[in-house]
Amino acid sequence: TELVDMSFSNLVTKVEAERHSQEQLSEVKKKEREATATVKHLEAELQREQADNERETKLANQEIKELKEELQKNKTISDIEFKFEEKKLRAKEQALLRIHTQMDKLLNEELDGLRKTQTMEQTVHDRCHDFLDDRVQELQVKKETWTDDANKEINDREVELADLEEKKRQCL
Secondary structure, eight states, X not given: OHHHHTSHHHHHHHHHHHHHHHHHHHHHXXXXXXXHHHHHHHHHHHHHHHHHHHHHHXXXXXXXXHHHHHHHHHHHHHHHHHHHHHHHHHHHHHHHHXXXXXXXHHHHHHHHHHHHHHHHHHHHHHHHHHHHHHHHXXXXXXXXXXXXXXXXXXHHHHHHHHHHHHHHXXXX
């Protein structure tokens, strides 16, 4: 049977089948090489992508770190400046309050002095007014007395003049 199996047509069929098998194998090997090349290409691309992603992540993390540091630095500076400004404004407020208190005290002292002066001037004015009223009355009394004395003196002199004229006329 082996001889029969080895007949030319069987041999051709076997050769054809073997060749077909070889072609399929060749095709499979070719596809396998292509698939391997594609896998290698994809793996390389994946590695590049991963490397790019890692690099970008590192850069982003570095930038985040730097921004956090800058933010912290700015926050610290802002806190210091805020506290400084707050202390400065409190000091200014205290200075203004001291000045206000001092001015209030000075103005109250000046007001007390002016009130004392006004009281003293009113007292002097009242006493001067009383004195002048008394003096006017005194002078009025003196005027009346002098007027009465002057009228009496005038009358006495007129009487004396009349007497002298009468004597003169009698002597003549």
